[in-house]
Amino acid sequence: MLGFPSLCPTSLPSRQSRRRNNVRRRAPVAAALLELKPPPYPLDALEPHLSREAVEHHWGRHQRSHVDCLNAAIAGTQLEGMELEDMIWNHDFFWQSMKPGGGGEPSGRLMELIERDFGSYERMIKELKHAALTQFGSGWAWLAYKANRLEVGNAVNPCPSEKDNKLVVAKTPNAVNPLLWDYSPLLAIDVWEHAYYLDYENRRADYVSTFLDKLVSWEVVSSRLENAINRATERAKVDEKRRQDDDVEATSRKPVEMYLDSDNDDSETE
Amino acid sequence: MRFQLLRSPSPSSSCCGYQIPFQPSNGVLLLRSSPMKIPKSHTKKKLSQSRRASEVLAYYGLTTPPYKLDALEPYMSKRTLELHWGEHHRHYVDSLNKQLTNSPLYGYTMEELIKVTYNNGNPIPEFNNAAQVWNHDFFWESMQPDGGNLPCGGLLQQIEKDFGSFSNFRDEFVHSAMTLFGSGWVWLILKTNERRLSVVRTSNAICPLVWGDIPIICLDMWEHAYYLDYKDDKRTYAINFIDHLVSWHAVTSRMMRAEAFVNLGEPKIPVA
Numbered sequence: 001m002l003g004f005p006s007l008c009p010t011s012l013p014s015r016q017s018r019r020r021n022n023v024r025r026r027a028p029v030a031a032a033l034l035e036l037k038p039p040p041y042p043l044d045a046l047e048p049h050l051s052r053e054a055v056e057h058h059w060g061r062h063q064r065s066h067v068d069c070l071n072a073a074i075a076g077t078q079l080e081g082m083e084l085e086d087m088i089w090n091h092d093f094f095w096q097s098m099k100p101g102g103g104g105e106p107s108g109r110l111m112e113l114i115e116r117d118f119g120s121y122e123r124m125i126k127e128l129k130h131a132a133l134t135q136f137g138s139g140w141a142w143l144a145y146k147a148n149r150l151e152v153g154n155a156v157n158p159c160p161s162e163k164d165n166k167l168v169v170a171k172t173p174n175a176v177n178p179l180l181w182d183y184s185p186l187l188a189i190d191v192w193e194h195a196y197y198l199d200y201e202n203r204r205a206d207y208v209s210t211f212l213d214k215l216v217s218w219e220v221v222s223s224r225l226e227n228a229i230n231r232a233t234e235r236a237k238v239d240e241k242r243r244q245d246d247d248v249e250a251t252s253r254k255p256v257e258m259y260l261d262s263d264n265d266d267s268e269t270e
Numbered sequence: 271m272r273f274q275l276l277r278s279p280s281p282s283s284s285c286c287g288y289q290i291p292f293q294p295s296n297g298v299l300l301l302r303s304s305p306m307k308i309p310k311s312h313t314k315k316k317l318s319q320s321r322r323a324s325e326v327l328a329y330y331g332l333t334t335p336p337y338k339l340d341a342l343e344p345y346m347s348k349r350t351l352e353l354h355w356g357e358h359h360r361h362y363v364d365s366l367n368k369q370l371t372n373s374p375l376y377g378y379t380m381e382e383l384i385k386v387t388y389n390n391g392n393p394i395p396e397f398n399n400a401a402q403v404w405n406h407d408f409f410w411e412s413m414q415p416d417g418g419n420l421p422c423g424g425l426l427q428q429i430e431k432d433f434g435s436f437s438n439f440r441d442e443f444v445h446s447a448m449t450l451f452g453s454g455w456v457w458l459i460l461k462t463n464e465r466r467l468s469v470v471r472t473s474n475a476i477c478p479l480v481w482g483d484i485p486i487i488c489l490d491m492w493e494h495a496y497y498l499d500y501k502d503d504k505r506t507y508a509i510n511f512i513d514h515l516v517s518w519h520a521v522t523s524r525m526m527r528a529e530a531f532v533n534l535g536e537p538k539i540p541v542a
Binding site for chain 1: 358451453475492498501
């Protein structure tokens with residue numbers, strides 16, 4: 001897939017390459033077409049929480065129409081194209097966040113970080129549900145890993161530690177994705193009405209509760225967290241090295257030559 | 271104008287007493303459910319008489335659509351209306367009333383409330399609920415059983431003048447509905463500055479009142495409005511709305527009222 005960030009949700013483009021990719025996409029290029037990836041389980045595997053009909057419509061009609069529209073508009077308007085691409089990415093991410101027989105509680109490093117950053121698992125769930133229920137209009141609720149820093153030269157943390165990176169809950173409208181803010185998404189809940197209307201009608205709260213109790217795949221979330229932590233550590237190392245190189249260069253710079261007026265010159269011109 | 275003193279919000283009341291009654295004969299369309307300030311003497315008297323003395327508060331009410339909930343079949347099912355009006359619209363009204371208890375925003379009509387809470391582009395939390403209440407009222411009144419077909423007379427002429435032909439307008443309206451991303455509304459508005467009709471789309475709860483244009487028709491493009499009946503087929507939903515549901519009678523009344531504010535043509539002054 002030339003010119004597009006990888007659509008596999010487990011490998012996230014770095015913030016700079018994503019921006020570069022956007023720029024590259026603007027030029028009309030013989031790009032490969034996007035494909036509609038199926039969820040990693042059969043369409044009726046999430047019954048009775050999400051009916052086969054709902055999943056079929058959500059994936060087979062909505063997501064398929066996003067893919068078709070995007071393929072048709074690849075050389076067309078960039079703005080719509082980017083929204084559709086985000087929607088496709090978000091949906092792939094969403095399907096992979098679930099599994100038949102999911103639910104339960106997380107464990108391992110994920111649980112440790114949840115308890116560290118939210119106080120308790122129940123508090124995190126409460127915050128996530130609140131975000132999902134208060135997203136006005138269409139959108140998504142996210143659990144994400146935040147490891148970003150200001151891109152300002154002198155915004156240097158004198159004592160960097162792992163504790164500065166933390167889990168956060170976020171909500172976004174329409175097709176917005178927290179990659180935009182340089183977060184690493186770990187879990188997505190689709191709160192567009194089409195995601196739950198066939199099975200739950202207007203009861204978004206029931207849908208979100210069922211999602212968190214019976215559908216979410218904490219293993220996938222944990223593996224995304226590991227990737228996110230590794231990525232953040234790598235980036236920290238790269239930044240540290242760059243800072244050291246800058247320091248070395250600064251100290252090795254030759255003293256600037258300065259041209260000063262001298263008395264001899266003055267007397268000659270006068 | 272009759273009113274009732276409400277002691278506390280009753281969730282099952284479908285019609286708050288604080289409203290100017292709907293008069294279908296002359297087509298008053300903007301049902302202003304405005305709270306009334308009750309003179310102090312009345313409140314004191316009532317309070318002393320009642321055991322369960324509680325503060326008398328005014329509330330915005332949930333207005334009922336001017337037709338039965340199954341009257342729009344088969345283009346909009348009874349179940350959709352039960353959910354859309356009975357759950358979503360009611361929820362907006364209840365949330366708004368809850369937000370307005372002990373709030374300085376007291377005594378506004380719905381349109382005033384929308385403009386005030388919009389806060390010139392930086393809306394406060396009450397805006398979403400207030401605007402959605404108004405938008406839904408406007409939406410129910412934009413439809414009627416056995417609606418659709420063609421408008422007639424001056425309205426048709428105006429549409430032909432501003433869009434070229436009725437089918438151009440219809441195509442533009444349907445196209446706007448299909449290309450709206452996310453939740454929102456499609457409107458036919460009368461632009462006050464350009465003095466012409468136009469089709470616009472808005473997101474979430476925004477309505478043309480906030481920027482000063484006059485709404486004439488609206489179509490709810492939030493998914494809850496059509497998902498049960500049409501799933502993702504927005505095109506058929508919009509086409510059915512224009513062809514079978516829109517109430518040109520209501521639209522004509524609205525245009526007549528709008529012409530009091532916008533001069534749409536040279537007046538015909540008879541020369542003696």
